[in-house]
Structures are given as C-alpha cells and as structure tokens.
Amino acid sequence: MWRLLIGELYPDAEFPEPAKEALFWRIEENLGLPVPPELVELLRETNGVHNEYGDAVVWPAERIVEDNLAIRAEPDHHELYAPFDDLMFFGDSDMGPQFAYVHTGYGPGIVKWDHETDERRLAVVSLRDYLARCLGQDNDWFR
Template identity: 75%
Template structure:
C-alpha cells in the first residue's frame, strides 16, 4: 500500500527494503512510546523514504531509535528546549525542521519542530497526509 502510494505521488523517491520486525519492535521498546500503526506499517514495507535530493522524508527504523535517543539525551537540548519525551521524530527537511508524531486529543498528529525557536506546530493529521504534502508540494510546504 505505502510503496504504491509513494510511487504514485513521487516516482523519483528512493525506497529501502522492508525493515526487519525486530527493528520495528525496538523503536517502541527503546523510546517507551507506542509506535503509530501507520508508521510501523510503512516501515514494514520500506525502511526509509528519500526524495531525489536525498532528504530523509521517513527515517529508517535504526535512525528513529538513534536520533530520538540522542535528541532526548543531549545535555544542551535539555536546557534549551521543552521535553521531547512524548515525541517520536521520524523525518526531516533539508531546510532544517524535523517532523515528529505527538499525541493529540484526536490521536497521533504530526508536528514540525523548528530547532531555532523550539516551535512545534501541527502540520499533518496522518502519515498519508504528510507524504502527500512532502512529495507533491516540495520543501517549505510546512510553513
């Protein structure tokens, strides 16, 4: 399902092989948060999605764990920013902002985080919505 959608939206996208089930399970274990079903489903089809410029629209399962733990444990970040414990970062833009799942009153939502201001703004209500915007509207759609 995800591969077909991505190929339809953006034929130039680079899609990795599926993530191993153990790698997907490790995300929840390492981050102590439930992995949104749609993200787990995508990772089981392709472990990472990249646009033609090499931007990681969706990170690999391994990077999800590594980068989220690094962000949460960075001493400078603990001083400068609001906590990241309820966020699962999963993608980025070449323009600097990163994208993360957060829990909202309506379920998981996707926010864009600006590291310069610590601003966190809801930009998509689903992974499908996020992919459509990323892959058809180009960089800067989240402004």
C-alpha cells in the same frame, strides 16, 4: 499500499528493503512510545523514504531509535527546549525542520519542529497527508 502512494507522488522514488520486525519493538522499548500503526506499515514496505532533494522524509527504523535517543540524551537540550517525551521524530529536511509524531490523549498527530525556536506546530494528522505534502506539489512546505 505505501509504495504505490509514494510512487504516485514521486515516480523516481527508490525503495530500500523493509525494516526488520524486531526494530519496531526496539523503537517502542527505547522511547516508551507506541509506534503509530501507519508508520509500522510503511516501514514494513520500505525502510525509509527520500524526496527528490535527498531529504530523509521518513527515516529508516534504526535512525528513528538512534536520533530520538540522541536528542533526549543531549544535556543542552534540557536547558534549551521543552521536553521531547511525547515526541517520536521520524523525518527531516536538510533545510531545518524535523517532523515527529506527537502522542496526545486524542491520538497521534504529526508536528513540524523548529530547532532554532523550539516551535512545535501541528502539521498534518496522518502519514498519508504528510507524504502528500513532502513528495507532492506542495513540497516547499517541507523545507
């Protein structure tokens, strides 16, 4: 399903091998957050997604763990930013913003985070909408 959608939005997309199942548990165990089912489904089909500019729209599962742990461990981040405990970063633009699932009492949504201002704005409510904006005609929004 995800490969088909991505291929429709970005016909030149390349698809890496699927993520290993054990990585989903590693993400949850290390971050203390559930991996949203739609992200698990995508990573089971392709371990990451890049757009036409080479931006990692969806990181490989290994990077999801590594980058989230790194951002939580950076001592300066505790002084500069609000806590990251309810965020699971999973994609970025080389031009600046990063994207994360935010876990709320109402379910996950996807926020766009600006590391310069610590602004966290709800961007979309589903991975499908996120990919449509990042890979489709509205990809300037992503940058």
